[in-house]
Amino acid sequence: MATYPQRFRFGEFVGSLIWLIFWVLIIVTLVGLPLIFIVLFYIPLPPIGDEVLTPYRFLTMVVDPSRTIPIIEHLMTTDFFRVAAFPGFTYAALIAAATIFIERKFLAKMQLRVGPLYAGKVEGILQLVADGLKLIAKEIIIPSGADKPIFWAAPVAFVAVAAAVVALIPVAPGWVVADVDVGLLAIFAILGFFPLITLLFAWASNSKYPFIGGMRALHQMIAFEIPFILSALSVVILSGTLNLTEIVDSQIQSYWFIFFVPISAFVFYISSLAELERIPFDLPEAESEIVAGWLTETSGMIYGLIQLGSYVKTYALAALFVILFLGGWAGPQIFPPEVRTPLIDISPLYDQVAANATFWFTLKTFGVIMLMLLPRGISPRIRIDILLHTGWYKLIVLAFINMFVALALIYGGILGPGGLLVR
């Protein structure tokens, strides 16, 4: 009655399309092409493979995309690609984005809602993009009494530390940014930075609620750090190494460790929930008690960065669970040995083993992430004293139980070098 939809005219539609094409052409010819020529003729280009990348070769690539394949192949061997793209940040951020979307739809299903619906036409698949744009457009408000350098640095440090954890996670055999011998230890060392960042940010906000939230985060993370490490320790005993790739290899040689040490896996799962500040352990952000906890004074992209960091952290811990207990990338071979694609032949880029490993690893990681999302729908927030009690008294004891089981398995000759169940 009161709102009329605008009438659709085909002529106007076509006119707007032509107008768009006109502007694209203008910009490409006046800005794009000169830029390309400046880059090609005045900046020395790196050698690719055996040949030097000349302007002639580059321009032929524009016409024939299959000639870019050697360049990509070369790029994929560089460290930069590993850090920025595949096992590193982009892959983690993509999984984090998918996690956010899945979480919202999954929770909405459980709560009899529809969840994001309109952005992106198909079930709100572009909702995250819209949210991100909104956060970027928002003003960043800094409290007048805040400690500005720390206030600015903490969100960046949060994402950086979360990304540092990702750097140690092997996704497929050989596909890891930093393959260090003490990988597991390094992960726990890096995770130890989070309470520090939280507390620094809380203190820098110069506000009461963030301060209480920061103190809670500190208590919670310290209480859960010990069962966290202890539960991972039984895996180390079983595999005899701290290197994550070798831990996976030893599971491929025998069986997944979750079958031997299920209680450790349970403790690890609970502790990682606490480490991630997810419901029911979201005390540092308990909104009805302390507004938003240590995030009270965040706004705009500072909040966005912390959210990104925490979801990257979710991916990292889920991936760690997969590596420690679910056999990492182990799984039946389902990818064909080589692929044929029309138009452009990408077979030099295709690696059967890596693709298969990545597929299984991602699948398992999403399974664990779903498991981590589940408590949010069914459980209220826990109280701080119950939480500390759980952490210090119950989980540590449980973690010890399975450590003895692991020791018994090693000394009983069932696992370990030359054990019964080792293939």
Place this chain on the structure above:
Amino acid sequence: MSSLEDKFEESKKLGLQIVKESEDDRLMTLSVGPQHPGSGHFRFTIKVDGDYIVYCDPDPGYVHRGEEKMCEYRNVIQNIPHLERPVIHDSNNITYSYSLAIEELVGIEVPRRGQFIRAIASELNRQVYTLYWLAIYGIFLGHSTMFMWPMGDRELFIDLLEALTGARVTHAFNIPGGVRNDMPEGFRDRCIRQIRYFEKRMKEYEDIFYNNPLFRQRTEQVGVLSKEDAAKLGVTGSVLRASGIPYDIRKAEPYDVYNELDFKVQYMKTGDCFARSYVPLLDMRESCHIIEQLLDKIPQSGEVRAKLQPNPKGPPGEAYRRVESGRGALGYYIVSDGTPRPYRVKISVGSFRNLLALPYLLVGQRLADMPAVYWSLNYWPVEADR
């Protein structure tokens, strides 16, 4: 002298070493509200020592609109739309006792069918209010599913009330002399069908919320209000019944048709937050039975509204009538001086009475229990301010 003062002293003792003036800088003053997500239109100042609350001072009045003064400037019918504003989720109950008091003053009898429809609307509205309250209780404890489910189920009852009264929340349905209109066709079947569905839903609430061990841990033995203290503080409604006093106006002083109905007063004996949050669910269950009985017993036809001149007035006098609303006894004290406008209207609301228990329950509790205790008191800030 009594257990109440003892308890207050006892809970003070917990923080007694801290409350000393010299160590006052250990305390942190937190202002909960009016912009705090866990307060509503209401503020209370608390002081915490570490994780324990050692002081609490409620400060209502952010939504005070002077309903009592406004009543003196309008005639009795015109008062209806603005009187339901304090509790729009329970608007049939807040106008119910007003209508009862005016009827007593003017001296009119409501037709029997009208009484039944009134009771049906009032019970449906109690469900709407309680579901809203339960949803907020869920989100206060961080249980987002418990926020969404009651909000969704509440729509069913809102749709029913919309069919009956024509408005979704502010119904303006009870007026002195009866109700505004008769039930629409097919209302009875629809009502029974939705109540059957809702009875099934309440089992799910128990599964996911009330029997959840984390919820039990958070609410059991928290904020215990003993029977003596409850009577002394004069709390009402579900807070009173959770403390072991089976007092319900529908049973104690049955108004209209309630003495013909067969229902039990639901109560629990523990008086902790769990009891205070569980009694409303029991009430809703009982309310479903009441609605079914009302739909069975309602006369098939008849008047629903007594004839009344546009400006009803009675002899000078005064009346105090009360009903059981979603938050407990809701009484109107009306003084009439023989003119069409009331001389004085005093609204005694359950929220205002339950507020008195807040400082007593909060002192000595943990900060994390603050939302659990506060919202379990069935407190509606707008109603308390009037």
Place this chain on the structure above:
Amino acid sequence: MTSAGGFIKAIESGSKHLVMRRFTLRYPEQKLKFVGDGYQFDPKRGVGIAGYRGRHILLHDKCTGCQLCAIACEGIAEAIGMVKVDEQWKHNKKAIMPQIDYGKCVFCALCVDACPFYALFMTNDYELSSFTKEHLIYTPGQLAVKPKYQGEYEIIIDDRGATHG
């Protein structure tokens, strides 16, 4: 262990709802069906007829310009004002009719109760939003228009839960 049982029950109950129907009414695409044609009042019998209380409809051939609706609204919302109309009716010598400001109206329908001539009723139309406050003031001419409201969705309850449409 009772607490473990409680968790399992909660998980079961939560995952059961993954396949249940959703409550959500997708409003601009779906509209709710109402009972009847809007709230009406029968002055002879003194009771109303159940219906949704949306905006009013004014029957020009019945309105006598008696101002009772405006008087009823005086203490409630003061939304009704009487204005001159450019019409000639035998029963409306003063040629005044109510004009309603929906920025103030609370939709209590007590003006409908006050009208003794079957001239003022309410309709199902609730979509009254506008960009300016002036557009919320409906003149007698606008009030005479019968709104077109098509709501066809109702609550459906079955084994998989309740849903709208």
Place this chain on the structure above:
Amino acid sequence: MNVVFIKPLRIKIRVEPGDIVEVATFLRDKMGFDHAESAGGTDYPKDNQIEMIYHLGSYGREDLAPHILALTTRTSREDARLPTLINVFKSVEYHERETFEMLGVYFEGHPRNDRFLLPEDWADIPPLRKDFKIKGR
């Protein structure tokens, strides 16, 4: 002390301000009225008096459950002072605070006769007195 009216389930008695604490204590200890449901005042400019009314109820005695006993007293408008009942009925604490700011009755012995519902900067006469007029009416 005199009985103003007796209606079914409702009794109203009026006492002098000096006796009210004593009467209230008697009602609580001997009669079983253990809480006040509401307490409020009414302004009577014609008599130059303010009437304070306590609606007392009982949770303890089942036979008294439907009964409400209205205990009233009157004080003059110019110097409105009354003894508080907070030591008898704990439940009147907020009601008396509200009456203080709405009608300007000072309760002697009440720990907090200060602002409750009205805004902090309220600087007019108490709003529920009859000589306070709402603007435009």
